[in-house]
Amino acid sequence: MKKIAVFTSGGDAPGMNACIRAVVRTGIYHGLEVYGINRGYEGMIEGDIKRMHSYSVSNIVQRGGTILKSARSMEFMTPEGRKKAFDHLQSHGIEGLVAIGGDGTFTGAKVFFEEFGIPTVGCPGTIDNDIFGTDYTIGFDTAVNTALDAIDKIRDTAAAHDRVFFIEVMGRDAGFIAVESGIGGGAEFVLVPETKTDINQIVKSLKNLRKSKSSSIIVVAEGDELGSAETIMKLVKEQIQDPTKDFKVTTLGHIQRGGKPTARDRVLASRCGMAAVEGLIAGKTNCMAGVMNLQVVYTPFEDCIGKPKTLIPDHLKLINLLSI
Ligand code: F6P
Numbered sequence: 001m002k003k004i005a006v007f008t009s010g011g012d013a014p015g016m017n018a019c020i021r022a023v024v025r026t027g028i029y030h031g032l033e034v035y036g037i038n039r040g041y042e043g044m045i046e047g048d049i050k051r052m053h054s055y056s057v058s059n060i061v062q063r064g065g066t067i068l069k070s071a072r073s074m075e076f077m078t079p080e081g082r083k084k085a086f087d088h089l090q091s092h093g094i095e096g097l098v099a100i101g102g103d104g105t106f107t108g109a110k111v112f113f114e115e116f117g118i119p120t121v122g123c124p125g126t127i128d129n130d131i132f133g134t135d136y137t138i139g140f141d142t143a144v145n146t147a148l149d150a151i152d153k154i155r156d157t158a159a160a161h162d163r164v165f166f167i168e169v170m171g172r173d174a175g176f177i178a179v180e181s182g183i184g185g186g187a188e189f190v191l192v193p194e195t196k197t198d199i200n201q202i203v204k205s206l207k208n209l210r211k212s213k214s215s216s217i218i219v220v221a222e223g224d225e226l227g228s229a230e231t232i233m234k235l236v237k238e239q240i241q242d243p244t245k246d247f248k249v250t251t252l253g254h255i256q257r258g259g260k261p262t263a264r265d266r267v268l269a270s271r272c273g274m275a276a277v278e279g280l281i282a283g284k285t286n287c288m289a290g291v292m293n294l295q296v297v298y299t300p301f302e303d304c305i306g307k308p309k310t311l312i313p314d315h316l317k318l319i320n321l322l323s324i
Contacts (some may be wrong), residue, residue, distance in 0.1 A: 001119075003033045004280060005049060005094045008066040009040030009073070009101035009108070012257060013125045013139025015265035016066040016100055021057035022273025023098045023123075028054055030281055035094060039069045040101070041076035041108055047088035061266060064142070064258045070101075076108050079115075086116045095119070096280040098273070102126030102137070103305050110286060110301040119285035122301065123272040127257055130174035132307040133299025134290025138272065141264040143170065143256040144180045147219075150252050151185030155217060161246060162214035164206065164236075168229035168251040171221035177256065178221035179315045188216040188323040191232065193223040194311050199232070203239045209323075271296060 006023040008016050020036070027034035036056070038048040060067055075081035089097075097120040099109045109120045124131045127143035147169045158165045167187075169177045175192020182190035188209060191197045202218070209216060220229040229249045237247045261269070268291060275289035275296040287298045 001032065001095045001281060003035065003092065003094050004096040004098065004277065005035040005037050005089065005092070006052075006068070006098040006100065007037035007040050007044065008068045008070045008125060009099060009105040010070060011102065011126060012066050012070045013127045013137070014064040014142035014257070014259055014261035015138040015269035016125050017057075017060040017063050018261060018266045019100050019123050019125060019138055019269035019273040020066065020068060021061055022270040023277055024052045024057045025054055026274045026277040030277065032277070035092060036068050039071040040105070041073035041081075041085060042071040043069075044085035044088060045073065045075055045081050047091070049088060049092055049094075062260055064260060072104065073108075082112055082115060085112070086118070089118060097121075098123060098276045098280070100125040100138070102128065102131060106288060106301045106304050110305065113286045119280055119283075121276040121279045121284055121298070122288035122304070123269070123276050124288055124290050124304075125269075127177065128171055128174050129176035130309055131288070131290070131304050132309045133288050133292070133297065133304045135292050136264070136268060138265055138269045139257075139261070140176065141262045141268075142259060143177055144184070145262055146256050146259055147177055147181035147252055148184045150250070150255070151181055151187070151217060151219070154250055155185065155215075158215040158217060158248075163246040163248050164216045164218065166218045166220055166229040166233040166247070166249045168220045168222055168249070170252070170256045172223045174223070174309070175221040175311060178219045179311055179319070182219040183315060183318055183322075185217060185219070186322070187219045187319065188213075189218045190319050191218065191224045191226070192221045192311065193225055195316065197224055197226045197232070199226070199235050199239060202236055206236070206240065
């Protein structure tokens with residue numbers, strides 16, 4: 001293997017740049033030519049591919065976003081789109097790929113490998129942490145700390161006005177950000193897609209809590225099965241029927257996707273990037289380099305996509321127990 005390419009795809013995540021840097025420099029260290037593909041699969045289809053050097057990734061380890069930009073490509077879902085992408089890779093002589101992204105990215109990479117046989121190793125880049133085969137994904141720790149900072153600030157004003165705040169965090173299909181920011185932020189309730197949300201129970205508990213607490217924080221993952229924080233707030237408000245109580249909603253949104261990556265994310269990203277390139281050199285393909293129990297592990301894309309990553313049961317218990 002002489003030439004490899006790296007790209008970022010799907011939702012960007014803080015730490016993707018640290019991962020790109022690790023891929024480029026590990027490749028160069030091992031004597032490879034490294035290319036960067038702009039805008040993920042979209043750029044692959046358009047041939048937006050450039051040579052990267054050690055200096056191409058200088059001064060990016062601390063930056064959020066991704067210098068290679070990202071996209072969600074519809075065209076790559078078609079056989080014609082994938083053929084165009086393959087032709088561009090061939091014209092550059094690229095023999096291996098490092099795909100940094102989440103489950104959509106790995107689904108595309110798996111199909112592409114099966115059709116065209118270009119060896120591909122993934123790195124888990126998504127703030128959602130919903131990828132099987134790694135304890136944490138790149139960007140998750142930063143997103144949790146961003147959410148936590150917001151929750152701390154909202155807590156100040158919630159307490160000052162005796163208000164109940166519903167704070168919506170990201171997590172389309174998974175409640176990891178909600179759970180960890182909720183524990184760290186001392187939330188009274190955390191509502192996630194993985195567990196059934198019981199409005200009656202929340203109303204009952206809120207009424208009981210009111211005797212000892214005047215303000216409450218309820219963290220809602222955007223993918224909760226009952227709907228958005230706004231919808232859930234309205235359902236609770238209707239049932240509580242207390243005109244003296246003030247309910248507020250804050251949606252944190254894309255603020256969670258930006259910002260300087262934390263040390264944890266930079267280290268994880270660097271480890272995964274190095275492992276992806278060394279995995280390719282060692283002949284690995286169709287798998288993701290992640291970190292479990294502090295060790296680098298390679299997990300087939302099939303499992304990363306197909307196996308559910310479950311919330312830590314102790315975490316859910318903690319939230320209930322500590323909110324009394
Ligand atoms: O997959 C990461 C994620 O941040 C989800 O939590 C969120 O629902 C989604 O991306 C938002 O995507 P977009 O930026 O395309 O609206």
